[in-house]
Amino acid sequence: MDQLNPSDGGTIRRRIIELLAVEPMGARELSQSLHQTEKEIYDHLEHIGRSLKAEGRRLIIDPPVCLHCGFVFEDRRRPHPPGHCPRCRKTRIRRPRYAIGSSR
Numbered sequence: 001m002d003q004l005n006p007s008d009g010g011t012i013r014r015r016i017i018e019l020l021a022v023e024p025m026g027a028r029e030l031s032q033s034l035h036q037t038e039k040e041i042y043d044h045l046e047h048i049g050r051s052l053k054a055e056g057r058r059l060i061i062d063p064p065v066c067l068h069c070g071f072v073f074e075d076r077r078r079p080h081p082p083g084h085c086p087r088c089r090k091t092r093i094r095r096p097r098y099a100i101g102s103s104r
């Protein structure tokens, strides 16, 4: 549907899916590989998370971890990294990584 129109981000999203199907990557790596800003990558990832469901796949988010106290951000549904830790309030967070997996 949208993969033939480069102007709407469909092509970029296809490439993100192809890259993540090979190996997990973080937003910074994706941003460098695809020449998109990290903000654009997060927007694409959010869209990918929704569209993969229709294909029986899902976006796996390797959860961010607080580097100060070890708190794991288990239940995050959105791809964006958290700004600070809810437990210790520090901002040194290991950024999430993303992969593509089966929904089963």
Ligand SMILES: [Zn+2]
Pocket: 066, 067, 068, 069, 070, 071, 085, 086, 087, 088, 089, 090
């Ligand atoms: Zn913490």
